[in-house]
Amino acid sequence: MGSNEKLRLGVNIDHVATVRNARGGAYPDPLRAAKIAEAAGADGITAHLREDRRHISDADIEGLMDVLSVPLNFEMAATEEMQKIALRHKPHAVCIVPEKREERTTEGGLEVAREENKLAHFIAPLREAGSRVSIFIAADARQIEAANRIGAEVIELHTGAYCDAFAEGNWPAAQEELKKLEEMSAFAHSLGLEVHAGHGLTYDTVSPIAAFPEVRELNIGHFLIGEAIFLGLEPAIREMREMMDAARADATS
Numbered sequence: 001m002g003s004n005e006k007l008r009l010g011v012n013i014d015h016v017a018t019v020r021n022a023r024g025g026a027y028p029d030p031l032r033a034a035k036i037a038e039a040a041g042a043d044g045i046t047a048h049l050r051e052d053r054r055h056i057s058d059a060d061i062e063g064l065m066d067v068l069s070v071p072l073n074f075e076m077a078a079t080e081e082m083q084k085i086a087l088r089h090k091p092h093a094v095c096i097v098p099e100k101r102e103e104r105t106t107e108g109g110l111e112v113a114r115e116e117n118k119l120a121h122f123i124a125p126l127r128e129a130g131s132r133v134s135i136f137i138a139a140d141a142r143q144i145e146a147a148n149r150i151g152a153e154v155i156e157l158h159t160g161a162y163c164d165a166f167a168e169g170n171w172p173a174a175q176e177e178l179k180k181l182e183e184m185s186a187f188a189h190s191l192g193l194e195v196h197a198g199h200g201l202t203y204d205t206v207s208p209i210a211a212f213p214e215v216r217e218l219n220i221g222h223f224l225i226g227e228a229i230f231l232g233l234e235p236a237i238r239e240m241r242e243m244m245d246a247a248r249a250d251a252t253s
């Protein structure tokens with residue numbers, strides 16, 4: 001089990017770039033946010049280069065590769081353009097995510113089971129280049145088995161449905177989603193996959209997920225960047241880190 005291993009926090013800085021892009025120009029600077037996140041105890045930085053470049057830009061990825069002391073988790077769609085960019089930079093990790101131009105945010109997990117051959121060919125060169133390949137998927141056994149078969153080393157479970165149910169005050173639905181996430185974390189771990197989780201996590205929703213012993217990393221962004229407006233980025237991240245560590249400690253005591 002992974003319960004005694006440190007739970008890593010990846011801070012997603014996409015929405016610093018969202019604010020910057022609202023006006024164009026250079027402020028606020030996502031690279032500066034990434035360095036503050038490192039100082040606040042982030043174990044990694046996550047950045048999603050969307051095909052429409054609505055937040056993170058190509059120059060941001062280049063800059064992150066230069067300035068980071070912690071690993072970069074580069075989120076991208078399974079397109080030829082993105083594959084070329086990943087192969088040029090060779091980030092520590094590449095997380096393949098589904099993308100729709102018209103969506104407001106990443107709505108669901110990647111469809112791996114129906115695209116196994118295509119995805120296996122797509123990720124092979126990324127792995128050969130030395131990046132750890134992670135697949136962003138729903139808590140669904142069929143998709144997890146497919147991710148394992150195509151040679152992914154990591155899966156990241158989409159926690160959005162759980163967080164949305166919680167935000168709507170639909171406690172039974174939130175509990176149901178949590179149960180799925182718990183069972184599928186254990187299942188993925190039993191196949192030898194490293195398990196990460198993220199999307200929409202907040203101070204109110206992080207603890208049950210942090211307590212799952214098989215989860216090794218949480219990627220959290222939008223809420224932290226919002227909370228930074230009130231607390232400052234460093235305290236907002238430190239608070240999240242403390243909540244994650246406390247939940248993990250409680251679960252193992």
Ligand SMILES: CC(=O)[C@@H](O)[C@H](O)COP(=O)(O)O
Pocket residue numbers: 012014048050075097104105106136198199221
């Ligand atoms: C894949 C994922 O969950 C993150 O990239 C997160 O969605 C932040 O980016 P968006 O808000 O653009 O979806």
Ligand SMILES: NCC(=O)COP(=O)(O)O
Pocket residue numbers: 012046156197198199200201219220221222223
């Ligand atoms: N992969 C999930 C992620 O990086 C952060 O998602 P969010 O906290 O910005 O919703």
